Amino acid sequence: MKIALIGATGFVGAAILKEALDRGHEVTALVRNPSRLTISNPLLHVVQGNVFNEDKVIALAKGQDVVISAYNPGWTNPDIYNEFLKGAQTIQDAVKKSGTKRLIVVGGAGSLEVAPGVQLIDTPEFPAAFKAGASGARDYLNIVKKEKELEWTLISPAIEMHHGTSGVRKGTYRTGLDNPVFDENGRSILSVEDLAVAILDEAEHAKHVRQRFTAAY
Secondary structure (H helix, E strand, O other): OEEEOOOOOOOOHHHHHHHHHHHOOOEEEEEEEEEHOOOOOOEEEEEEEOOOOOHHHHHHHHEHHHHHHHHHHOOOOOHHHHHHHHHHHHHHHHHHHHHEEEEEEOOOOOOOOOEEEHHHHHOOOOOOOHHHHHHHHHHHHHHOOOOOOOOOEEEOOEOOOOOOOOOOOOOOOOOOOOOOOOOOOOOOOOOHHHHHHHHHHHHOOOOOOEEEEEOOO
């Protein structure tokens, strides 16, 4: 496949990039700082730019089979809420204008329902450090749900993906839609490597078109 990847130097984006190249896909990566991308691979094309330049994103998306956005303004960014929403909507609009139909967006786990009508972000245990970014991802999910032209998918990672789960690629996972997938110990956990597996499987097989889904062991 021909894949356009946004956010290829980030925590999730780097794992997606590796998985895509390992599967033999051709990847065009939009990155703010190309020097941070040290991979040398004939299947990888690097484009410098940022998500707020709509023309750049339109050019990136043109002629691709799928655009995968792992865009994240950075968890320490004081304006993460507004920047995530603005960036995600610019990407969505640009992909539409490019003529490419398929868009996969990495969202957050905060909007997953942990009880009827109760989202994870609204529970007392939800870490304050992630609240602004998770709020942006939740509000964007409600925006993209109204998208009728694109064949979009939003993936919410497992609840425990940001710590203690890196470096493992099992190649297996289970999926859910709006509720977290829990293991026998009541934990929703997935390595970033296997999140990338789930994302590339979705890119290849399109099982959740115009849906949000989540994945965990």
